[in-house]
Amino acid sequence: MALAHFRSVTDLTPAQIAETLELAHDVKVNPGKYRTALAGQTLAMIFQKKSTRTRVSFEVGMYQLGGHALFLSSADIQIGRGETIADTSRVISRYCQGIMARVYGHEVIEELAQFATVPVINGLSDLEHPCQTLCDAQTLVEQWSPKGTFDVGVLKGKTLVYVGDGNNMAHSLLDTGAALGMNVTIVAPLGYWPDPKIVDRAQALGAQTGARIAVTGDVNLGVMGADCIYTDVWASMGQESEQQKRLKDFHGFMVDAGMMARANTGCVFMHCLPAHRGEEVSAEVCDSPVSIIFDQAENRLHIQKAIMLRLMAKS
Ligand code: CP
Numbered sequence: 001m002a003l004a005h006f007r008s009v010t011d012l013t014p015a016q017i018a019e020t021l022e023l024a025h026d027v028k029v030n031p032g033k034y035r036t037a038l039a040g041q042t043l044a045m046i047f048q049k050k051s052t053r054t055r056v057s058f059e060v061g062m063y064q065l066g067g068h069a070l071f072l073s074s075a076d077i078q079i080g081r082g083e084t085i086a087d088t089s090r091v092i093s094r095y096c097q098g099i100m101a102r103v104y105g106h107e108v109i110e111e112l113a114q115f116a117t118v119p120v121i122n123g124l125s126d127l128e129h130p131c132q133t134l135c136d137a138q139t140l141v142e143q144w145s146p147k148g149t150f151d152v153g154v155l156k157g158k159t160l161v162y163v164g165d166g167n168n169m170a171h172s173l174l175d176t177g178a179a180l181g182m183n184v185t186i187v188a189p190l191g192y193w194p195d196p197k198i199v200d201r202a203q204a205l206g207a208q209t210g211a212r213i214a215v216t217g218d219v220n221l222g223v224m225g226a227d228c229i230y231t232d233v234w235a236s237m238g239q240e241s242e243q244q245k246r247l248k249d250f251h252g253f254m255v256d257a258g259m260m261a262r263a264n265t266g267c268v269f270m271h272c273l274p275a276h277r278g279e280e281v282s283a284e285v286c287d288s289p290v291s292i293i294f295d296q297a298e299n300r301l302h303i304q305k306a307i308m309l310r311l312m313a314k315s
């Protein structure tokens with residue numbers, strides 16, 4: 001079934017998320033099958049913020065599917081001079097078959113989707129980063145499936161512990177774990193906990209899928225039982241002025257070898273990147289054999305292709 005938009009992980013049912021992960025795996029293993037799947041189509045990519053992985057993976061992914069991608073910095077299009085989001089969305093819909101946007105306020109994604117007549121993909125907002133966490137789920141399925149297989153069911157009963165800011169990454173990891181039956185614990189200092197509305201919705205969905213969803217400020221207890229420890233920067237894009245305060249407030253929350261040692265045997269380390277070694281993660285852990293950060297980064301390409309196929313392919 002074609003999907004309307006991908007603004008949030010919650011735009012997909014658990015079954016649709018599993019199907020998207022399976023498609024991403026097939027795209028990865030059999031790229032030739034999809035070489036003309038989006039021939040003649042163009043994706044507009046609006047960026048209010050910087051990006052390496054999201055921009056490159058969408059642009060390369062679109063090329064590999066036979067289509068074309070347009071990079072539109074918000075500073076260089078008329079949004080930067082006050083043209084409304086609604087008009088921009090209506091106009092781009094007349095030229096392009098999809099819109100991917102990286103924005104500050106999540107309401108910009110919602111407004112783009114409201115006025116677009118083509119699918120809108122959230123390439124990160126202050127509230128959510130859903131493309132990243134589907135790619136993370138794909139990476140963990142690969143990690144934990146028996147060799148030569150790809151079984152989304154392996155996530156059930158596993159535990160991902162996210163240590164750091166209760167930000168867009170924390171929110172989308174909560175939604176993703178809840179949908180797939182994977183326990184998610186957010187470990188964050190007081191004042192940096194995730195949005196309670198998102199915690200509540202993840203708990204409600206987790207109650208149906210068997211995922212335990214928790215938030216704690218206790219690092220030592222929080223990481224016990226972790227099969228995966230995940231972190232992200234302490235100051236996200238747009239929070240640069242808070243950097244010094246956050247360095248102090250997050251003292252004791254760096255993922256280091258001592259923290260990894262308190263987790264389950266075989267625990268892997270994940271980070272959406274970009275990473276600041278020596279802040280949210282030690283260089284020792286970030287560059288260790290248990291770190292799967294570059295598998296994650298690679299899978300951005302495969303998952304973006306799967307998302308675009310599900311939203312934009314004609315058949
Ligand atoms: N992880 C991620 O979204 O990376 P970029 O900011 O480089 O796109």
Ligand code: NVA
Nearest residue numbers: 167232236237272273
């Ligand atoms: N939380 C980070 C994620 C970057 C991919 C940010 O929003 O800057």
